[in-house]
Amino acid sequence: MLEIRNLHARADETPILKGINLTVKAGEVHAIMGPNGSGKSTLATVLAGREDYEVTEGSVTYDGEDLLDKPAEERAQAGIFLAFQYPVEIPGVSNSYFLRTALNAIREARGEELLDAIDFLELARDRMKLLKIDDSLLTRGVNEGFSGGEKKRNEIFQMAVLQPRLAIMDETDSGLDIDALKIVAEGVNALRSSKRAFLVVTHYQRLLNYIVPDFVHVLHDGRIAKSGGKELALELEEKGYSWIEAEVAAS
Amino acid sequence: MTDTMERILRDHEALVQERGADALHALRTEGIARFKELGFPDTHLEDWRFTNVAPIAKSDLTLGRPSTNGVTPDDVARLGFGGSLVFVDGHYRADLSDAQVGVSLASIRDTIDFELKDDAPAFVALNTAFLEDGAVVEVEGELAEPLHVLFIGTDGKACHPRNVYHVKRNGRAEIVETYVSLGTGEHWTNAVGVVLVSENAALKHTRLQLENESAFHTSNVWVSQARDSRYTSNVVTLGGRLTRNDITAALRGEGSLGTLNGLFMTRGSQHVDNHTLIEHRVPHCESHELYKGILDDASSGVFTGRIHVYEDAQKTDAFQSNANLLLTDTAVMDTQPQLEIYADDVKCSHGATIGQLDEQALFYLRSRGLTKDRARNLLIRAFAGEITKRLDVAAVRERADRLLDSRLPGNEEG
Ligand SMILES: Nc1ncnc2c1ncn2[C@@H]1O[C@H](COP(=O)(O)OP(=O)(O)O)[C@@H](O)[C@H]1O
Numbered sequence: 001m002l003e004i005r006n007l008h009a010r011a012d013e014t015p016i017l018k019g020i021n022l023t024v025k026a027g028e029v030h031a032i033m034g035p036n037g038s039g040k041s042t043l044a045t046v047l048a049g050r051e052d053y054e055v056t057e058g059s060v061t062y063d064g065e066d067l068l069d070k071p072a073e074e075r076a077q078a079g080i081f082l083a084f085q086y087p088v089e090i091p092g093v094s095n096s097y098f099l100r101t102a103l104n105a106i107r108e109a110r111g112e113e114l115l116d117a118i119d120f121l122e123l124a125r126d127r128m129k130l131l132k133i134d135d136s137l138l139t140r141g142v143n144e145g146f147s148g149g150e151k152k153r154n155e156i157f158q159m160a161v162l163q164p165r166l167a168i169m170d171e172t173d174s175g176l177d178i179d180a181l182k183i184v185a186e187g188v189n190a191l192r193s194s195k196r197a198f199l200v201v202t203h204y205q206r207l208l209n210y211i212v213p214d215f216v217h218v219l220h221d222g223r224i225a226k227s228g229g230k231e232l233a234l235e236l237e238e239k240g241y242s243w244i245e246a247e248v249a250a251s
Numbered sequence: 252m253t254d255t256m257e258r259i260l261r262d263h264e265a266l267v268q269e270r271g272a273d274a275l276h277a278l279r280t281e282g283i284a285r286f287k288e289l290g291f292p293d294t295h296l297e298d299w300r301f302t303n304v305a306p307i308a309k310s311d312l313t314l315g316r317p318s319t320n321g322v323t324p325d326d327v328a329r330l331g332f333g334g335s336l337v338f339v340d341g342h343y344r345a346d347l348s349d350a351q352v353g354v355s356l357a358s359i360r361d362t363i364d365f366e367l368k369d370d371a372p373a374f375v376a377l378n379t380a381f382l383e384d385g386a387v388v389e390v391e392g393e394l395a396e397p398l399h400v401l402f403i404g405t406d407g408k409a410c411h412p413r414n415v416y417h418v419k420r421n422g423r424a425e426i427v428e429t430y431v432s433l434g435t436g437e438h439w440t441n442a443v444g445v446v447l448v449s450e451n452a453a454l455k456h457t458r459l460q461l462e463n464e465s466a467f468h469t470s471n472v473w474v475s476q477a478r479d480s481r482y483t484s485n486v487v488t489l490g491g492r493l494t495r496n497d498i499t500a501a502l503r504g505e506g507s508l509g510t511l512n513g514l515f516m517t518r519g520s521q522h523v524d525n526h527t528l529i530e531h532r533v534p535h536c537e538s539h540e541l542y543k544g545i546l547d548d549a550s551s552g553v554f555t556g557r558i559h560v561y562e563d564a565q566k567t568d569a570f571q572s573n574a575n576l577l578l579t580d581t582a583v584m585d586t587q588p589q590l591e592i593y594a595d596d597v598k599c600s601h602g603a604t605i606g607q608l609d610e611q612a613l614f615y616l617r618s619r620g621l622t623k624d625r626a627r628n629l630l631i632r633a634f635a636g637e638i639t640k641r642l643d644v645a646a647v648r649e650r651a652d653r654l655l656d657s658r659l660p661g662n663e664e665g
C-alpha cells in the first residue's frame with residue numbers, strides 16, 4: 001500500500017529526513033517511535049502533503065502511484081488521514097459543518113453520493129458513541145477551546161467518520177489520561193481491518209499496550225535506526241533511546 | 252475654486268430658488284457657508300490621511316431631484332427587502348414605498364442637527380446645505396417589524412439624505428438601511444444620520460452598503476444615548492468605489508450600552524474607510540466594538556477607532572477589536588485605535604490585527620479533503636460570519652452571506 005524509498009526532506013534548508021525506507025501493507029499496524037526531534041512529525045506531515053517541507057531525494061508510492069506529486073486534498077481523497085499532533089483551532093466553523101464538508105469533498109472526488117445533514121448526523125452520532133464523545137462537540141467550532149484530550153479525541157472521531165485506508169496518528173496519546181487513552185485505542189481497534197493500515201507515531205510505549213503493532217520502527221536523526229516486532233517497544237521502554245544512539249554511533 | 256465647488260454652489264442656488272425661504276432655508280444657508288469655508292477634505296488632514304476624496308471632488312455629478320430617475324416597482328422588489336421606505340436619489344418616493352414617513356424634516360428642525368452646527372465636518376455641512384429629505388422615524392413603544400429603508404442611487408447623481416431616528420422612552424426598534432445603485436455608473440450618496448435613543452429604549456441599526464463599484468459613499472451617523480439605553484450599529488460594506496463611514500456614539504446617560512459592529516469585503520481597487528468614535532461621557536456605561544475587513548486584489552481599507560472616556564466617566568467598560576484579512580500581497584490596510592482616557596477607574600481594551608489566512612488551518616482543512624479554494628473560502632466565511640451572524644434580520648443576513656459567497660475565489664460573478 002505504502003512504499004517509502006530513501007526519503008529525504010528538509011525545511012528552511014535544514015535536512016530533517018535523511019533516507020527513510022518503509023513498506024506498509026494493507027492490514028498492518030506500524031509504530032514509529034523515537035526521541036523528540038528525530039523527525040516523526042515531519043515524516044507524518046510530509047506523507048499528508050504539507051508543502052513547507054521540500055522533498056530532496058527519494059520516492060513515496062501509495063497504491064503504486066506517486067504520492068509526492070499529489071496535493072494534500074487529493075491524498076485525503078485517496079484515503080490518507082493524518083491525526084495531528086497539534087490539531088488546529090478553526091473558530092467560526094462548526095465541527096459538524098467542517099466534517100460533513102470534508103466527508104462530502106472526499107465522496108464527491110470518488111463519485112459517491114453526497115450525504116445530507118440528516119444522514120450525516122446519523123453517521124456522526126454512531127461514531128461519537130464509539131469514542132464516547134459528547135453531542136455538544138458537533139456544534140462547537142473546530143477544536144475551539146477544546147482541552148488537549150478533547151482535541152485528540154476529535155481527531156480520532158474524524159478518522160472514524162472519514163474511514164481512511166491509511167491512518168497516520170501523530171502522538172495521539174500525548175495529553176490523554178489512561179481512560180481517554182483506552183477509549184481512543186478502542187476506537188482505533190474498531191477500525192482495524194485487512195484493508196486498512198495504520199502508522200502510529202508515539203514517543204512512549206504505553207499506547208502500544210492497547211493498539212498492538214505488527215512492526216515497530218525507531219527513528220533517529222531522520223533515519224530508521226532499528227526495526228522489529230512489538231517487543232522492540234518494550235525494550236525501548238526499559239532501556240530508553242540512548243542504546244539505539246550508541247548502536248548508530250558504533251556502526 | 253474647483254469646477255465641482257462652482258457646480259455645488261450653483262446647485263445650492265437653484266435649490267434655494269426652488270424651495271424659497273422654507274423652514275430649512277436658514278440651515279441650508281449655514282451649511283453651504285461652512286462647506287465653502289472647509290472645501291473637500293484633503294489628505295493633509297489627520298482624519299483623511301489614508302482616504303483621498305479627489306475622485307469625488309473631480310466627479311461630474313448633479314444634484315438628485317425628485318423628478319429624475321427611471322426606477323420601477325420591479326427595481327424596488329429586486330433591490331430591496333419589502334416593507335420599505337424607498338428613496339431615489341435622496342428623495343422619498345411614496346409611489347414606490349409600502350411604508351410611510353410619518354414626520355417631516357421641517358417639523359423636527361431642532362433635532363436634525365443636534366450638535367452638528369458648530370464644528371460640522373465638511374460632508375455634514377454639505378449635507379446640511381442640501382437638506383430636503385430623508386427617513387424620519389419616531390418610535391413610541393415597540394416597532395413590531397424591522398423597518399427597511401431603501402436608498403437607490405441613479406447614474407450621475409449626488410444626493411444628501413438626512414435620516415433622523417428617535418426611539419422614545421422604553422421604545423424598541425430595528426431599522427435597516429440598504430444602499431443600492433440602479434445602474435453601473437458613478438453616483439454619490441452623502442448621508443447623515445441623527446439617532447436619538449431615549450431612556451431605556453433600544454435601537455438596532457443596520458447599514459448595508461451594496462452600491463455599484465463606481466459609486467462614492469460618505470456617511471456620518473451621530474448617536475446620542477440616554478440612560479439605560481441600548482444601541483447596536485451594524486455597518487456592512489460590500490459596494491462602492493470609495494466609501495467613508497463616520498459614526499459617533501455618545502453615551503450620555505448612565506447604564507447605557509453602545510455596540511458598533513462593522514464588516515467590509517473589498518476587491519478590485521475598492522476603498523473603504525471606517526471612522527468610529529465612542530464617547531463615554533458619563534459613568535457606568537459599556538461599549539463593544541468589533542470591525543472586520545476582508546481585502547482582495549488591490550483594494551484598500553482604513554479603520555480608525557477612537558474611544559474617548561471623559562473625566563467623570565468612571566466604571567467605563569470599553570472593548571474594541573479590529574481584525575483584517577489580506578487575501579493578496581497588493582491589498583493594503585491601515586488601522587489605528589485612538590484611546591483618550593481621562594477617567595482613572597475604567598476597563599478599556601483594544602486590539603488590532605492585519606493578517607493573511609492561517610496556513611496551518613488551510614493545511615488542516617486540505618488534509619481532510621477540501622480543495623485549496625474550498626478551504627480558503629471556508630476560512631474567509633468563518634471570519635466574516637462573526638459579524639454576519641449578528642445581523643438578526645434573516646433576509647438581510649442571507650443576502651449579505653450570499654453576496655460574500657459570490658465574491659469568494661472560484662465563485663466570482665459580476
Ligand atoms: N518547519 C520546520 N522548519 C525548521 N525546522 C523544523 C521544521 N519542522 C521541524 N523542524 C526540525 O526538525 C526536527 C524534527 O522535528 P519533528 O519532525 O517535529 O520531530 P518529532 O516529531 O520527532 O519530535 C527538529 O529538530 C525540528 O526542530
Ligand SMILES: [Mg+2]
Pocket residue numbers: 040041042085170171
Ligand atoms: Mg512530533
